[in-house]
Amino acid sequence: MMDNLYMPYLMRIERITYEAPGVKTFMLRFVNEADQAKFSYKAGQFGEYSVYGVGESTFCIASPPTRKGYIECTFRQTGKVTNALSGCEEGSIIGFRGPYGNIFPIDEWKGKNLLFIAGGIALPPMRCVIWNALDMRENFKDVTIIYGARTVKDLVYKDELKDWELRKDVKLITTVDPGGESPDWHGEIGFVPTVVEKIAPSSKDTIAIVCGPPVMIKYTFPVLAKLGFADENIYTTLENRMKCGFGKCGRCNVGRVYVCKDGPVFTLAQLKELPDEY
């Protein structure tokens, strides 16, 4: 097993959660205890999840490293592998290999405010960081989460959103695109960048973590700049297509930078150094 970089761990699906139309979360446990014992990861890292006979697909680890004994992944059913994953039942065995890539430097953020901004299916990579921070809450000042989706139905982790809403030590703002609201919706209505501008979180001693569809990211960065955030204090994670996860298969690079090895976590300052190839 040690000789073969491409050999996945066998994982049993312990629980399936329906998050949103086409979106599920799997809670996975290692079939072999020895694999579990030597496995460790940090927030921001990703892996290759596979259905035997169908293939592999790349997603982040959506659960925080502070919760031991299992990992979770959240995916939308879109391609061949995610369709096959979606057809799996609790108790099924799938493959996982990882963790790969760099990390969100949470330890360096101690003593600061954290501002999380996420859109749609991009909450999962951030959820790992959010729970990681909340599990060591005393280390940070204000924690603000701004999360938006197209419609109320498309919001993922609905139970956790309720949980964060009730917590006194978290400020949660949820929003849906105009027209995406339901009659009983009590959150914001508007696109994420607009909501960020309206809420106007302070940039003083604050780290901003932004994940979302390219168009959301594109319009959120200028808003943050206007609020006084330095490029070094804005983090995001890139998700280029990958096969190997460790710098060999040759497709995830943005110029000379490999998303799988140098990323997937980048600051806006680093992104600005890269050519427009992501």
Next chain:
Amino acid sequence: MNIDKRLVRKDSLEKLFDILKQNSKKIFAPSTKNGKISFRDAEKFSGIVTGYVQTSQSSKEVAFPRTEKIFDYSKSKDGMSVKGIDLKDIPEVILWGVRPCDATGIGELSSVFNWDYKDEIYNNRLSKITVFGFSCNNSDEYCFCTSVGGNPGNTEGSDILFTQTGENSDYLAEIITEKGLAIVSLAPDLFEITNNIEKNKFLAKVPVRFNHEEIKEKLDKFFESKEWIEQSLRCIGCGACAYVCPTCACFDIQDEAHGRKGSRVRCWDSCGFSHFTLHTSGHNPRDVQSQRWRQRIMHKFSYMPERLSVYGCTGCGRCSRACPVDMNILEHLISIQEVTV
């Protein structure tokens, strides 16, 4: 290890082949099939092709097969069993008739497969290959090894390098590595002591056409150049260049299922294909052919030298020979060198 020089008589090559066969060695050597010369398991010495400037396929596929099994799996009522490729099953191979440009290409592949994560499948295959290089007595207009740091008699990457000393003449054998020495010890009589033979006069003359270090420097500021569009307008994205290249290492990972059993395989891929970087969402970071052509050149002449300290090109010229729309990498590199940014 100092390079030991010996003389191998022209007729001794066949004797060497037979002795290696008697020692149950597997020999992969160039042979012709459907008009293409490739490295195949050679049963008889008479089947080995000689006199080629370059084989159609590089020798890469012996170290890095076109399609390679990673593991087998089988599903049952009780669960799943997965069995990885057994490295002990990888055979020892003599790679016979390798041109120096292919031999150096192996080193470039190794840099990719050992970049931080060590690919033990690749390393194991490579550790079992003994490379018999054959210097080039002839070249053609596509060859440019001397422009990327190589030469027609380059010993790098070979375990033994044979240089024919004139038409129909004997061979100078340079014993370069311990692996090469192990071969000599199987047939010591065939490797005769010789006075110093000057091999250079027998080698092909390949003129230097560009400076690869200058190209690298140029490329640092060339990403947005319109030259990429100009050069790739006729590219049809067939990927032939990558499939014949001795250093292209990009691969795909796919599953092959047969009922409840199957295997996961690693297979060659090409940055020239439109699907190579396509996201599930439909977004594609390299959406048009000029971006994919730029990736090919930048990867080999800028990113690899910077990240791995090797160039991803050995000047074998195969991509230009194989291109169905007659793109010539040598001409394109020269025009990059000449264009003002």
